Amino acid sequence: MSFPVPTMPVPPVSVVGLGQLGGSLAAALVAAGRPVSGWDVDPSARGAAAARGVAISPELTGVVVLAVPMPALTSALDGLFLDPDATVTDIGSVKGAVVAALGAAHGDRFVGGHPMCGTERSGHQATDPTLFAGARWALCLEPGTDLRRWLRVAEVALAVGAEVVPVTAAEHDDAVAAISAVPHLLAAALAAAAAEAGPLALGLAAGSFRDGTRVIASDPRFVTALVEGNAGPAGAALDRVLAQLDRPWPDLVTAGHTARTAAPGRRAVRVPLDRAALLALGRAGGAVDRRQAAFVEGWVPEV
Numbered sequence: 001m002s003f004p005v006p007t008m009p010v011p012p013v014s015v016v017g018l019g020q021l022g023g024s025l026a027a028a029l030v031a032a033g034r035p036v037s038g039w040d041v042d043p044s045a046r047g048a049a050a051a052r053g054v055a056i057s058p059e060l061t062g063v064v065v066l067a068v069p070m071p072a073l074t075s076a077l078d079g080l081f082l083d084p085d086a087t088v089t090d091i092g093s094v095k096g097a098v099v100a101a102l103g104a105a106h107g108d109r110f111v112g113g114h115p116m117c118g119t120e121r122s123g124h125q126a127t128d129p130t131l132f133a134g135a136r137w138a139l140c141l142e143p144g145t146d147l148r149r150w151l152r153v154a155e156v157a158l159a160v161g162a163e164v165v166p167v168t169a170a171e172h173d174d175a176v177a178a179i180s181a182v183p184h185l186l187a188a189a190l191a192a193a194a195a196e197a198g199p200l201a202l203g204l205a206a207g208s209f210r211d212g213t214r215v216i217a218s219d220p221r222f223v224t225a226l227v228e229g230n231a232g233p234a235g236a237a238l239d240r241v242l243a244q245l246d247r248p249w250p251d252l253v254t255a256g257h258t259a260r261t262a263a264p265g266r267r268a269v270r271v272p273l274d275r276a277a278l279l280a281l282g283r284a285g286g287a288v289d290r291r292q293a294a295f296v297e298g299w300v301p302e303v
Ligand SMILES: NC(=O)c1ccc[n+]([C@@H]2O[C@H](COP(=O)([O-])OP(=O)(O)OC[C@H]3O[C@@H](n4cnc5c(N)ncnc54)[C@H](O)[C@@H]3O)[C@@H](O)[C@H]2O)c1
Pocket: 016, 017, 018, 019, 020, 021, 022, 039, 040, 041, 042, 045, 067, 068, 069, 070, 072, 075, 076, 091, 092, 093, 094, 114, 115, 116, 117, 118, 119, 120, 121, 122, 123, 124, 222
């Protein structure tokens, strides 16, 4: 079913958790001229956000973005004042368990999300208002998702320069296991194995080692939540990597090089405001880059 959605006034945004991701989002929204408020349990994070023009308030309205560490997601609103009409979203790196828990708490007011950006740094000192520019932002379209609320959250992502990828939580977790959980686990294994190889190996380590191990410099609590919270898909994705390592090495090197250097073009598409059509765009590897009144514009890889 597809139906037109009238253009709506831009809602304010409230960000709970003003660390690397939340602080960056709030700062980017300030730069985009959007009304934005925020809250953090840490007074120094509140102070840093206020200095960037974010209104500090425990009263949350419009689109409320939960940008706290995943273990804190279900309690992040405790003691705060949530407008009953607010749309709640999160940016946690795992979606299945989060969508189940926050969907149970907020019903169809909740839309799960995950921007695919961030660095190994954390805290408000790592704030970067350009963090979301050009990033993909996965946004969950479950069978019960309210499409009008999904679009409100999508507009926030588009406002900070991200491209929106419609997904189900299960599809997200399978896909992200391959490109996020596995790299974190492999980076940990590489770093630990090189340490076992001894000081000479570490003394000679240069670009390949630095790039291959960068992400394991992240906060171990963040990485643990990311891999353990997605354990099933991460295990399956790791099995695929282990199977690749069993191939003859010349074949493996060629296959990896070909996959990494393939550069498909892009074909512009219009997609109706319809769950099946939007999910098909995400499955094709495409994304939404603009909202219109009765459809969205985006692109798919050109094969
Ligand atoms: N770091 C990444 O690369 C990355 C990428 C995409 C998504 N994420 C997700 O974004 C979320 C935040 O990650 P981050 O890297 O910005 O973490 P961070 O540690 O930089 O920031 C988290 C902030 O939340 C605050 N906080 C903790 N508990 C709180 C509570 N109950 N109420 C209010 N504030 C609270 C902390 O004081 C801190 O300022 C996580 O859910 C993570 O999975 C992270």
